[in-house]
Amino acid sequence: MATQFKVCNCNRTMPLDLRAGERLGAALGDKPLAVATELCRREAGQFLSAVDGVDDVVVACTQERALFTELAETRNSVAPLRFVNIRETGGWGAESKAALPKMAALLAAAALPDPEPVPTVSYKSNGHVLVIGPAARALPWARRLADNLDVSVLLTSGGAALPDERSFPTYSGSGINIDGWLGAFQVKWKQANPIDLEVCTRCNACVSVCPEGAIDLSYQIDMSRCTSHRDCVKACGAVGAIDFARDDVERTGDFDLVFDLSDAPILTLHQPPQGYFAPGADAMRQAEEALRLSQMVGEFEKPKFFLYKEKLCAHGRNGKTGCTACIDVCSAEAVSHNGNGIRVNPNLCVGCGACTTVCPSGALGYAYPRAPETGRRIKTLLSTYFKAGGSEPALLMHGEERGAEVINRLGRAARAGERLAGVPARVIPVSLHHAAATGLDLWLSALAYGATNVAVLITDQEAPQYAEALAAQLAIAQTIASGLGYAGTHFTLLRAQSEAELDAQLAQLRPGQAPQNRAAFNVATEKRVAMDYALEHLLRHAPQRPESIALPQRAPFGAVRVNKDACTLCMSCVGACPESALQDNPSHPQLRFVERNCVQCGLCEKTCPENAISLEPRLLLTESAKQPLVLNEAQPFHCIRCSKPFGTLQMIENMVSKLSLHGAFAGNIERLKMCGDCRVIDMMENKREMTVTDIKRVQ
Structure with a gap:
């Protein structure tokens, strides 16, 4: 099936004209491409004509994605529709006139078939939310959310009056522990205050009799003011809500969602589980998170991001623990010890891919998309880039959210004349679900395909352990490239929160030396096999061919x-x-x-x-x-009886030396020098001799 490319120079703000259309068409193996000027306005008819068929349609514009999608729906179009950004990533910038090879590469990659579907992970939420926090913060939000959700409240401190009407369960406690995920949270806490709010009738009897005024309308006792008169206990009487010597303090509950309004989040994970929201004391964030939370009722699915092959796992054997790289790097605590192997909880996994990046054996593989599919995209980007006349390509791997945002801001700032150069013409952005989703197999393959740089962009969105793991893995890749004699720096970790920081770091990238002959292999499914292919090609064309290369600690070789x-x-x-x-x-x-x-x-x-x-x-x-x-x-030890070799000379000598003085062996030490068969024969003969001796003694 053919692909139709719809390219627009965005009101002539990009250097795309008739000649550029011819060059793009040649690089993409197609006829010259028509370059529109206002594809989303006056020339929308060109787009509508394209989607009237069944061919794939690639639109080189992401800003108007919603408009183009809506236009296609008005035609009841069945044509697969894809979008790619060539504007902020290259068309706007100081080197935009030289960016046509990159544009061709991005268009070609966008035309690739969709990755194979992966299994999904399901969640079901009935909207039962637990609001946690101080009373003054938690109770107002509980009232608002109760209109649409099934609300329970866990107060961590008093200071605000409870509602007159008991419209939702209200608890108080400390030592809160949260476990689980969307639709399956289990929360445990301790009933620390003498007043149990679920038992309390809010009759105010305790408030009236407390001589210290230690009880207010939040119906919690301020223990710093209480002097233990216990008048409140007497006033509560048979209700029994107040108990200063309560033995049963453990409480637990099951919830679909958690709205944590504590000053500091109870869950300190960098990637908390789905369904957990912790905006803290920030009113704006509280409103944003409350809106998101209210929409999480129903059934949801997400991809199962990983593949696990236990036979390849080097985590443990026979009770001994070996590799723990995946457990150490996971910021969601989705990976845990499981006997000789590991267990990945798909409900907690957020799809960062860091575990697959650091896995030395390939037991953990990234599935969204799989390595061969990402490898095909990298190979397509680079081969099309070269075909269009580009040279010294650099791949900029980034997360599809925060990383893409910084890149797009850089492109817009460069166009707005903010003295920023923008994304260089030779730098090709590669969008990933997460910046940590690629590793040595793909990076080394990219070098074999002709990339002179592989830069991985991280922002403040990535966990600190991801940055450390990526830096370590990139250092291994660079050590290999340098050891083979390829000059320059090829593998780089970029850290940028702003467009200015990214602009400065991209300007510092210098092309490393790549093989003169570009590889033709496809990235294999197995990580070790993929690395072997890449290393064999890099070695075959290497400027130097050492026997070995010393690597940093925790390298997979x-x-x-x-x-x-x-x-x-x-x-x-x-x-x-x-x-x-x-x-x-x-x-x-x-x-x-x-x-x-x-x-x-x-x-x-x-x-x-x-x-x-x-x-x-x-x-x-x-x-x-x-x-x-x-x-x-070692020299084998021969049985002293039948001369059959068994064990080693050193092993038998050590055993005889250590056991010769032991009472259980002292009389039969020679038996240790026999093979298993002869040892049994000797024992039976000895038993027969003893029996004969006993018979003679009796006679």
């Missing part, structure tokens, strides 16, 4: 070093290795190692009972990385 004097070849490390990097030899006492398989998880190091193993992060670039290397071997 490396060697295992064994202290032969300490190692007893017990093979505990072989049983612990999740990637088959460490192997035994069934026919000989040998510990072997395949370096290409190693992910440096550290399970072997932690499992070794002799502390004989250490790790060396590095990238071995010779063929020997794929071949089994003997790390340690």
